[in-house]
Amino acid sequence: MKLTGNTIFITGGGSGIGRGLAEAFHNLGNKVIISGRRKKNLQETLIANPGIDAVSLDVTNPIQIREVAANLVRDYPALNVVINNAGIMLPDNADGEVAEELLVSTVSTNLLAPIRVTSAFIEHLKTQPSSAILHVSSVLGFVPLAGTAVYSATKAALHSYSMSQRYRLKDSSVEVLEIAPPWVRTDLMNSREEERAMPLDDFIEQTMVSLETATTEVLVEGAKPMRNNPGPTEHGFVGQFNDMLVGVNKAA
Numbered sequence: 696m697k698l699t700g701n702t703i704f705i706t707g708g709g710s711g712i713g714r715g716l717a718e719a720f721h722n723l724g725n726k727v728i729i730s731g732r733r734k735k736n737l738q739e740t741l742i743a744n745p746g747i748d749a750v751s752l753d754v755t756n757p758i759q760i761r762e763v764a765a766n767l768v769r770d771y772p773a774l775n776v777v778i779n780n781a782g783i784m785l786p787d788n789a790d791g792e793v794a795e796e797l798l799v800s801t802v803s804t805n806l807l808a809p810i811r812v813t814s815a816f817i818e819h820l821k822t823q824p825s826s827a828i829l830h831v832s833s834v835l836g837f838v839p840l841a842g843t844a845v846y847s848a849t850k851a852a853l854h855s856y857s858m859s860q861r862y863r864l865k866d867s868s869v870e871v872l873e874i875a876p877p878w879v880r881t882d883l884m885n886s887r888e889e890e891r892a893m894p895l896d897d898f899i900e901q902t903m904v905s906l907e908t909a910t911t912e913v914l915v916e917g918a919k920p921m922r923n924n925p926g927p928t929e930h931g932f933v934g935q936f937n938d939m940l941v942g943v944n945k946a947a
């Protein structure tokens with residue numbers, strides 16, 4: 696996608712990867728509008744980056760999504776990029792009873808929301824000469840982490856949805872890109888200090904480089920072994936990966 700001259704709306708832009716992408720695009724001169732639930736995070740991001748705008752949005756609320764999208768299209772008629780970044784990741788029990796609240800909130804945030812947000816903007820995006828939808832999935836969509844089975848399943852589903860959507864939009868002005876991060880140092884699963892995770896700045900830097908030429912997926916180097924796994928040897932790979940991280944699973 697082109698990295699300049701855009702008007703970009705991003706969900707979950709007040710922290711972690713969302714804030715990193717918002718700042719990177721803002722620093723390149725794009726107009727950026729962030730959203731999220733925690734006003735304090737949005738406010739801090741605005742103060743640190745004069746020129747970024749913010750709106751309050753809980754992406755699990757379909758009515759709010761429609762209202763916010765209509766207001767944004769009215770206030771920013773040049774809006775041409777939507778980044779579905781908001782996500783939650785909670786440890787679960789695929790070997791036992793999965794808590795209803797975890798199930799509904801995870802599927803609503805990580806899968807239903809990107810579909811609903813995109814649906815709310817899609818007709819407007821089609822009117823733009825050049826536009827893009829970016830979905831932030833995860834390498835765990837390709838190799839599930841057994842201790843976060845619902846999360847991993849939502850990201851696999853988002854990968855699938857991205858492919859369908861890309862196919863359906865292939866003759867339009869709307870490009871569909873999937874960013875599949877590896878483990879990155881953010882608040883997700885309390886990973887901000889996690890040595891084995893990729894530093895956030897490095898992730899954002901590599902992602903921005905890759906975004907410029909990507910046509911389907913945006914993968915930093917560290918994500919590629921996981922992305923390349925699915926195939927006939929998948930089952931062994933999933934076992935090895937989970938054995939390697941079993942300590943993390945127990946801690947989580």
Ligand SMILES: NC(=O)c1ccc[n+]([C@@H]2O[C@H](COP(=O)([O-])OP(=O)(O)OC[C@H]3O[C@@H](n4cnc5c(N)ncnc54)[C@H](OP(=O)(O)O)[C@@H]3O)[C@@H](O)[C@H]2O)c1
Pocket residue numbers: 706707708709710711712713730731732733734736752753754755780781782783784804831832833834875876877878879880881882883886892
């Ligand atoms: N960090 C990693 O290792 C990693 C790896 C692969 C994929 N990812 C993906 O990257 C994305 C960003 O995560 P992150 O690592 O940057 O973690 P993060 O700092 O916790 O960011 C998650 C963001 O999502 C927003 N969010 C969550 N629920 C929301 C809701 N109901 N409505 C609106 N916003 C909501 C949060 O804002 P509020 O709480 O203020 O609403 C927050 O800004 C997620 O989709 C995650 O799955 C992360």
